[in-house]
Amino acid sequence: MSEAAVPVADVTGLADRRPSSVLWTGVGSWPGTDMGGAVRTAFAECPDLPYLPELPARGPGAQLVGRGAALMSGLAVDLQPAGWRLADAPNRDARQARSLLRQDLDDLEEVAQGYVGPVKVSVAGPWTLAAALERPRGDRVVADHGARRDVVQSLTEGIGALVDELRRRLPDVELVVQLDEPLLPAVLTGSLSTASGFSRHRSVDRPEVAEAYDALVAHLAATGPVGAAAVPVVVHCCAPGAPVRLLREVGVVGVALDLGRMGTGTWDEVGEGLAEGLWFGAGALPTDVAGPLPTPDAVATRVLARLDDLGLDAEAGLRTALTPACGLAGFEPAGALAALRVLRSAADIVTDRLLG
Template identity: 50%
Template sequence: MPGEDIHEAVRTVLGELPDLPHLPELPGRGVIAGMTGRALALVADLGFDLQPAGWRLTDAPGVDHRRARSLLAQDLDALEERVQVGGLFEDGGELKVQVTGPWTLAATVERPRGDRLLADHGARRELAQALAEGVSEHVADLRRRVPGAALLVQVDEPALPAVLGARIPTASGFSRHRAVHPPAASEALEQVFAAIAAAGATPMAHCCAADAPIGLLRGAGARAVSVDLAVLEAAGYDDLGNALDAGDRVLLGVVPSTDPVRVPSEKQVVERILRLLDMLGFDPEGVAGQLVLTPACGLAGASPSYAREALALVRASASRIAGG
């Protein structure tokens, strides 16, 4: 979400998305609030610090790593306070939280002696294990804070296709890291998804790349997938059909994530989804309970007014498809 006021962001999300609210992320507050810093705040038993080139693995948590942990705790406090004041989730309901996945972290965070963790098999394996443990503890904390909510944990993997395709540049920029083969990529994801499920939450995966590896993510244990429908390649449509056929949740990015020249109408959004379902051979009434409409990606780059409009638009469009 845009802005720096977590209390306002929580109010907006809970107000606009009562059926599936989420804990907002506000990267406008700085790098410790960005998706990498946010995930490292959860990582158990590993330390990181912030260098000019970005986050780096260290022997002990640096000051910025400790600040990231503190900021996440404050955001959880804000969510818990608002939930208690509003009496939310007393009768159940879902709450979504997000964490950056192991491969995007490995492609982003540096080793102590330079270059990405992606280049070190042992380090990236240790990172996946620590992330799985940290997410498990995070889910347990959320269950205490919001006891009535069913938790959905979104694992963000925007860099996964580039990791699989050997498109991550080395530190020099003159070469690319070797491709990670699908079985190895799946192994790390399986640890994280399994930890989420064992903690009592539903694991889901988000990848807004055109070549999002939906089949790999589902095979690793994701029970819901989130994609950007505007960029998804044709091969991804079959994977979406397979997910729906298996009864999994499918989250479709159908509204621009930054202020567009012309905001799509509710009718346009609904017609687009109905065309997709017709192409895949599904009756809208039969799969309406599995579909979630979303912005194409995060709204951090949007204006506050458009962010609220985008959330209201996906909610209204989803209601029409569900016949509400």
């Protein structure tokens, strides 16, 4: 596909779409350092739900926490040997993170000109960011109620500003915000280690976690011109124990999970959600194993077996989007491209089976 030949997707926004087929898409990271090429690939290979990739090979400022910190409004960070830290003023690394994000948006704008349909933009979720950032005097932000409140509010405002900017740049695009939350289960269960490594941080209460998501979803619903559709929020978590029911209760429209890390309880919550209109990103293509990629038939069979167990009707099953289990940055470029094509073929197989 040439850079100018971006297709018009024949779908409505993710939150309102009545599914006629199973979607497929990526979940974030991509190999290499060429963002323009990565965005073109995302639009060419995932035409019904393209996404803005993350290229961690460009350095800390382009990785999950660095990009998330670059979005925060009114809070500065700097990069230390132990990682990103709240600071009085941004240092060179923080400025570079903001510059990289700006370049990413420029690349997205260039590739997406003329495209009409949903586009997914992924950012670090509030609880992963609070669990990864350090306070100025050490240890994680999540350990301090006031500090984590500030980070959550700052990120919420920053994501809102990102949505506003992308609406100005790409008025025909229907944005979907994906929150990457690999550390959310650890925040809820109190399994995050302290800086010393000899103890664990106390768990954050579920009501406080829910309140942060409530505020973020409400803030995005209020962005944009009067009458504009609310921006749907999905949460991606590749760790076991994702709180699916909690996320449904706060207005998240979809969850994306690694199938290999889902227990029976999580599947039950996903099944309940699918029956009630939730979208489910099925991380059916493993990303942490060496060797050849699974075949489309193997990926499709893995998904269909679980959907059959849930006993859902076809419409509920069609609210599934096939994804890699996690990011594809650990792949070679050719392997990452092949992975998306496996998912595309597997999505066709799942669609045929559900409708047949």
